[in-house]
Amino acid sequence: MMFIFTRKRAVISLGALVVFFLPIVAQLTGDPYLISLGSRILIYALAAVSLDLLLGYGAMISLGHAAFVGIGAYVIGIFHFHSFDSSPLFTSPFLLSGSENGLFVLPMAVLAASFAALIIGALSLRTTGMHFIMITLAFAQMLYYFFVSLEKYGGDDGLSLYSRNSFPGLDLGNDLHFYYLCLAALCLFLFFTCRLVNSRFGLIIRGAGNNDRRARSLGIHSNSYKLVTFMIAGGGAGLAGALLANQTEYVSPGLMHWTLSGELMVMVLLGGLGTLFGPVLGAAVFLLLEEGLAMYTEHWMVYMGPILILVVIFAKRGLFGLVTGGSKKDD
């Protein structure tokens, strides 16, 4: 395959350079705070990219994506809780004890979130349009209330972690190591989703997103494809949740609150719907804007709201479309 140097590729390469060298620059200039902000951006970007699979490709407008972030985080929190007081999670049908091993708990978080997505998706995908929006929202709220009332794991107050997970070859307590783990997770997921959306599977998802009836009349059982996409997106969000739990060393039902689902949506749209790389940019801009506005006023939301409305009304293709220029077709 010939490598063509398009403007889009230039922007992505530039972004990759910035992201890769940011911690080194931050260390040199003595701003370690930037590293943890950077990790936070990478984690939210991961969640936003996974949501973009649903919004931008499958036309599944889920307003409950935070549920999977929360489940991923709670898997880390619960394994940590049991590892700390060395009690088993459950004893039947097999014994499962707590764990701190990142190589075990991170995949578990992805699995648990995908499994939750399987159940929620199977029920929600019976509906379309506005119903789908509200049902995904309601399921997320249901899980939110479930964890609020789960006294064993802290209920409303959530769980505090006493340390980050262990990971062979890395010291996750070190912000620099943690940053590169987040970067690796994001890159892996981006690579996977890019391959996915350009495969036959991705073609079907996009087709079904554009015109579900036509896809079905071509003999494609589009709902199964949508459900698998929903699971993949849920898994990505679960991974983001697991990393977020490690970063903040704290897990609470607040992670499932629908405002987080809304913010993730904002990141996707701000960056550019259906572009995969756009949401990364969107997450960075959203969080930086939040930080920047919060420096001037505690009432930053009173500015963020109108900015958001303006973006929706005037900038349809998002920031990524703005910086890469050209039409969506040339990628």
Add this chain to the structure above:
Amino acid sequence: MLLIIEQLLNGLQLGITLFLMSAGLTLVFGIMQVINLAHGSFYMIGAYVGATVAVQTGSFLLAILAALCAAALVGAIVEIVILRHLYKREHLDQVLATFGLIMFFNELTRIIWGRQPLFMDTPGWLSKSIEIIPGLPYPSYRLAVIVAGLFVAICLWLLFAKTKAGMKIRAGASNRDMVGALGVNIKLLYTLVFSLGALLAGLAGVMAGPILAVESGMGESILILTFVVIVIGGIGSIRGAVAGALLVGMVDTLGRAFLPTILRLVLDSSTANSLAASLASMAIYILMAAILVWKPRGLFPAHA
């Protein structure tokens, strides 16, 4: 037995509040095909304005009047300035823009009224309890809410079923292009319907003021219940809103009141209590999931 009647009345009261919220929202969904997350903000605005006027003037009726005007006015402004541009856009854009509105209104109330919740007194003439049946005193304010809600529901029904404006609204819900082609001023109709929905939400807000704490973000918890109501009832259907609101109000209230007792019959008390707490807070969502598996378009779909 008395406890059951009391809880049934509480359920009815929650159901009526939910009906006031969902009637407006379902109309906006049905007629303009627009999803409005900021509907809860009108509820919050009604509650805040009502609480402030009640404290300043001491008159509860003035408070209601002010809350209605404020909610309807803000609703009309929101429709004209923002939502009007989003009718032809995708649901996703509408969700995001109205999400921005929520951020704006929540923070604005924090700037104007501060972070501390306001508390609104029950008006003096409604502060006593009434003995509805012997041995069961019930707060007269809650009874008044039920009566007022039923009154508004009947007025709404008269408006839709018996007046010309109502006919246009119903026509708009079933085929808006045709109504426009027949020479009805659709823009004005939309603004009025939206404003009416905001007014109902404001009424629900000010009536909830003496029962709940008036605080920033109070609109979202009720908004999500309202969504559940609308999904259960069927989008765009007033009948569905009535049925859904009563169902959700009853299931939520009765679940919280009686699940612990019922579960204690079969489980030991600490397990029963924690399980009942989880189940009660999830009950309406489980109900919704069950109804959707059975009828994906809700109980009374508007465009069957």
